[in-house]
Amino acid sequence: MLPILQRLANISSKAELKRRIGNVSDNGISASAARKMSELLNQRKPGQNTNRGQILQSIEPTLEGIVRDLVGRVLLESIVANALDDANVPYKLESEYSYLEGVVYNFRADFAIPDETSPKPFIEVRKSSSRHASLYAKDKMFSAINWKGKNKEMLAVIVVDGAWTAETLRVMAKVFDYVVPLNRASDVAEAISAYIQGDRSHLKWIINFSIESAKLDDI
Numbered sequence: 596m597l598p599i600l601q602r603l604a605n606i607s608s609k610a611e612l613k614r615r616i617g618n619v620s621d622n623g624i625s626a627s628a629a630r631k632m633s634e635l636l637n638q639r640k641p642g643q644n645t646n647r648g649q650i651l652q653s654i655e656p657t658l659e660g661i662v663r664d665l666v667g668r669v670l671l672e673s674i675v676a677n678a679l680d681d682a683n684v685p686y687k688l689e690s691e692y693s694y695l696e697g698v699v700y701n702f703r704a705d706f707a708i709p710d711e712t713s714p715k716p717f718i719e720v721r722k723s724s725s726r727h728a729s730l731y732a733k734d735k736m737f738s739a740i741n742w743k744g745k746n747k748e749m750l751a752v753i754v755v756d757g758a759w760t761a762e763t764l765r766v767m768a769k770v771f772d773y774v775v776p777l778n779r780a781s782d783v784a785e786a787i788s789a790y791i792q793g794d795r796s797h798l799k800w801i802i803n804f805s806i807e808s809a810k811l812d813d814i
Contacts, residue, residue, distance in 0.1 A: 671720045672705055675754055675780050682784035684791070685709040686718075697741035698804050704742070708787060715791045716750035717742060720777075722757040732763040736770045743770075744804025750790050750797060752783055772799040 672688070679686050685708065692711040694701040706718035719738065723731045739751040753767060756777040768774045775783045790797040 671722060671754070671756055671777060674777060675706065675718060675720055675784075678780035678784040679706070679708075679787070681781065682788045684784055684788050687711060695742050696745055697738075698744040698806060699741050702738065702741075704738070708791065714742075714746055714749055716752055716787050718752045718754060718783075718787075720754045720756075723755065723759050725758045725760050728758070728760045728763040732759075732767050736767055739770045740802055740804055743800065743802040747801055748795075748798060750787065751800070752787065754780055754783065770800065770802070772797065 676686070676688070687707045687710050689703045689705050692703065692707055694703050695707055695711055695714055695717060704717035705720045706716075707714050708716045708718070719735055721731055721735060735753055739753075743749050743751055750773070751771045752773040752775070753771045754775055754777055755764070764774055773783050773786065786797050
């Protein structure tokens with residue numbers, strides 16, 4: 596709901612959308628917020644009637660992204676989970692823990708191994724098209740930097756599917772220890788199993804990332 600309304604109103608953030616129209620969530624919109632949304636759209640294109648087909652066409656890219664994410668969660672993550680199970684690797688799914696601690700923010704990865712309190716590897720699973728590859732790469736790379744900066748020996752793994760560009764895969768490999776296609780999920784599960792048993796050769800990158808308060812005396 597929120598991404599669709601953002602696109603219709605040409606508003607960049609969820610926080611700004613809620614500030615402008617009020618009570619709205621991913622599951623519903625209040626009558627008051629609906630009126631404000633209508634007024635906002637009328638300000639953008641006064642006197643113009645928009646039919647259902649035009650609205651659906653305008654939000655098609657957003658709907659495509661939502662469907663892609665749902666496919667990733669339901670199907671792709673189950674393939675990775677099966678590979679981890681076959682390799683006897685313990686893990687927690689995103690829905691089973693609160694967060695992984697990072698330098699900037701605390702957030703959840705798709706898989707925390709073995710758990711969130713003593714994480715060794717984490718796994719992100721992402722399906723993309725060439726159109727969205729750069730955006731997804733930047734988002735996932737920052738997540739990896741955030742977590743690896745806090746946990747120096749954390750193995751960062753991203754399992755990819757879809758039409759990623761060669762350039763985005765190359766750049767992500769400068770941050771992630773493993774960037775692997777979905778059909779190699781079993782291979783990376785074996786590598787993770789070896790790593791959590793003490794084989795440090797699988798750790799390719801150590802990221803030194805910290806934020807400190809500036810002292811006036813030092814400026």
